Amino acid sequence: MTGEEVLQDGVHRRVVRIGDTVRRPAQPWTPTVHALLRHLAEVGFDRAPRPLGLDDQGREVLTFIEGDCGPAGWARVADDHGLRAFAHLLRDYHQACAGFAPPSGATWAGDPQERGETAGPDRDPGEPVVCHGDFGPWNVVWRGRRPVGIIDWDFARPAPRLHDIAYALEYTAPFRDDTECLHRLHHPQVPDRRRRLELFCTAYGLDSAAGVPEAVIDRQQDTTELVRRLAAQGRQPQATWVANGYLAELERRTAWSRAHRHLFA
Structure with a gap:
């Protein structure tokens, strides 16, 4: 189609921009995610795309959020300011979605039955939130040093808030070796992982970081199984x-985290 700018062209999907919209392949969970995005717009959370339905090719249509995302996100969260802003964004999203009631017959990606209307074993009934599910630096849109949007909602699903917190901290504490921190994650020096974990938790609003490193390791294992x-x-x-061979890489990351647990406490 004339006027399409390809944003992603992978084995599983082709994502394009047309004007001020993004077009992505619709999935079984797209109606549920669109209901969530409509709720966010209704409560005034302006850092998520707005859903505009489906186009004549059956693709979901979302508003485009201008800014830098993808690999550019790593450098944005390497300093204290960016890390705090990243944590604040996650906190603000969780607050905005707390009152969301999934539609009847809600479908979520990653659920073995693809049915989300009942709480599963990892849903804390005291924390009725829908986690983003893939809250990494690459899925945040930045303008300068300010995060202005969260994208790629395919893995949203009901779960405790710690589900998103642990996932974010795996990549931003980070639970990675020194070489990867310096050469791929844009840290200017070997990070003080414990301080960064505590800084994120404080910025998010947790009373304590106790038990969070274990939650990250559990989340890594959950990701491998998913x-x-x-x-x-x-x-x-x-x-x-x-x-x-990606499963071996995921298992290696979890093993590193277990072996270096002392760096985070």
């Missing part, structure tokens, strides 16, 4: 990841 399960169902990109 990728394994989705790949077995033939889902993409997980099936391709597993075929290319």
Whole structure:
């Protein structure tokens, strides 16, 4: 189609920009995610795309959020200011979605049955939030040093707030070795991981960081099992990841975190 700017062209999806909109392949969970995004707009949370339905090719249509995202996000969260802003954004989103009531028959990605209307074992009934599910630096849109949007909501699903917090901290504390921190994650020096974890938790509003490192390790293990399960169902990109040996990489990361638990407490 004339006027399409390709934003992503991977094995599992082609994402394009047309004017002020983004077009992405619709999924079984798209109606549920759109209900969530409409709720966010209604309560005044302006850092998520607004859903505009489907186009004539059956693709979901979302408003485009101008700014830098993807690989550019790593450098934004390497300093204290960016890390705090990242934590504040997650806190603000969780507050905005707290009153969301999923529609009847809600469908979520990653649920073994793809049904989200009942609480699963990792849903804390005292914290009725829908986690983003993939809250990493690459899925935040930045303008300068200010985060202005959260994108890629495919893995949103009901879960305790700690589900998102632990996932974010894996990448921003980070739970990675020194070489990766310096050469891929844009840290100017070896990070003080314990201080960064505590800084994030304080900025988010947690009373304590106690137990958070263990939650990150548990989340890493959960991610490995989710990728394994989705790949077995033939889902993409997980099936391709597993075929290319990605499970071994996920297991290596979890093993590193367990072996270096002392760096975070």
